Amino acid sequence: MGNEVFLPITELLIAFTVCCLVLMAIKTFWKPIPKGLKRVPGPRGYPLIGNMLDLGKNPHQALAKMSQKYGDVMQIHLGTRPVLVLSGLETIRQALVKQGEDFMGRPDLYSFRHISDGQSLTFGRDSGEVWRARRKLAQNGLKTFSASPSPTASTCLLEEHVSQEADALILKLQELMKEKSFDPYRWLVVSVANVICAMCFGKRYSHDDVELLSIVNMNNDFGEAAGSGNPADFIPILQYLPNRTMRAFKDLTQRFSALVLKIVREHHSSFDKDHIRDITDSLIDHCQDKVDENANVQLSDHTVVHIVGDLFGAGFGYSVTHRFLSWSLIYLV
CATH class of the missing domain: 1.10.630.10 (Cytochrome P450)
Known part of the structure; x- marks a missing residue:
């Protein structure tokens, strides 16, 4: 009797976990674009891990190769987090110098929250x-x-x-x-x-x-x-x-x-x-x-x-x- 009750509960937990993972993956890669704007170009990633496998052991080389295909402004996913990648001297100067106030913040990373409270x-x-x-x-x-x-x-x-x-x-x-x-x-x-x-x-x-x-x-x-x-x-x-x-x-x-x-x-x-x-x-x-x-x-x-x-x-x-x-x-x- 105990085993018969235990198995359905385990199956329900597994099903619930799988559903949560699927919903997270859908939420990550299917975001509505506001009217009048275009989606930022970039490679499609895998559910949950994004483009981590695409970066390999030399991410700078992989990103340089991607920029040749998608341009100086592209978006990749590290896990479920979207990341904007800028390439090219003029693009970087535009972001860091001419629009420095807009790019001066840090991402809200989990580990950063534990540094100096x-x-x-x-x-x-x-x-x-x-x-x-x-x-x-x-x-x-x-x-x-x-x-x-x-x-x-x-x-x-x-x-x-x-x-x-x-x-x-x-x-x-x-x-x-x-x-x-x-x-x-x-x-x-x-x-x-x-x-x-x-x-x-x-x-x-x-x-x-x-x-x-x-x-x-x-x-x-x-x-x-x-x-x-x-x-x-x-x-x-x-x-x-x-x-x-x-x-x-x-x-x-x-x-x-x-x-x-x-x-x-x-x-x-x-x-x-x-x-x-x-x-x-x-x-x-x-x-x-x-x-x-x-x-x-x-x-x-x-x-x-x-x-x-x-x-x-x-x-x-x-x-x-x-x-x-x-x-x-x-x-x-």
């Missing part, structure tokens, strides 16, 4: 007044810090941090030169991270410091996770299924936010308006009034955390910078 300047989808106010706050913070004089030298704080780290890197490389050979890449990465930490947090670490290495590793892990893409961003139904990679990504962003929040609170406790030590101090200084007079935006500790996290990631997150420094060093040798 969805309030990230870099990954957040908001491009309105709140975003503009926070961008202005970040710019003012950078400007204040870069112009702040060093209390121990005749240079500005930014130049002092870079010079100190350059001296430390030279000493480290001289130490390593006693060996037959070594790869400078690791030490260049740590040095770049140290400069960014000094700029954002006013603190220089030893190259073997556990906290510094933790920050470097977290940033590398974040870059790999964000760069590899998350299928749930493009196939929404996957958001409701267990995903080990997504859990790790959420944990990573939470740990980094907790670390920055801890540093921001320490800065609040020792803040001196007449002695700006770093970007965090300059942001706190600009947040003293708590509300942006132009956009009525609440400026809290968490706002500072999100902006500092964005600035840190922007300064350190690109491995191409480290590769460039490595090749430059090898060229000089």
Whole structure:
């Protein structure tokens, strides 16, 4: 009796799931076009996965080939998400320069919502007044810090941090030169991270410091996770299924936010308006009034955390910078 009841329920669940998938596929590929407009040209994709298989291992080459057939403005589907692809210098200039305001936003990807609680300047989808106010706050913070004089030298704080780290890197490389050979890449990465930490947090670490290495590793892990893409961003139904990679990504962003929040609170406790030590101090200084007079935006500790996290990631997150420094060093040798 139990088995007879169980089988129909299972069959109903399977049928319901199949119907949902079919409806999602129909909804994705059959959208009415408003009167007077034309459908954007582009290749037809497969249900649920769209044109993912068409992109292959070299998506830039596949897209270049598609543009020859469909033109400089075409539409493909990544999963169920429609994506507009622009090719050609004039087309891209028209979009990014002449119509920059229309193309300045970010897509509302599932994984982006977990970065800085969805309030990230870099990954957040908001491009309105709140975003503009926070961008202005970040710019003012950078400007204040870069112009702040060093209390121990005749240079500005930014130049002092870079010079100190350059001296430390030279000493480290001289130490390593006693060996037959070594790869400078690791030490260049740590040095770049140290400069960014000094700029954002006013603190220089030893190259073997556990906290510094933790920050470097977290940033590398974040870059790999964000760069590899998350299928749930493009196939929404996957958001409701267990995903080990997504859990790790959420944990990573939470740990980094907790670390920055801890540093921001320490800065609040020792803040001196007449002695700006770093970007965090300059942001706190600009947040003293708590509300942006132009956009009525609440400026809290968490706002500072999100902006500092964005600035840190922007300064350190690109491995191409480290590769460039490595090749430059090898060229000089």
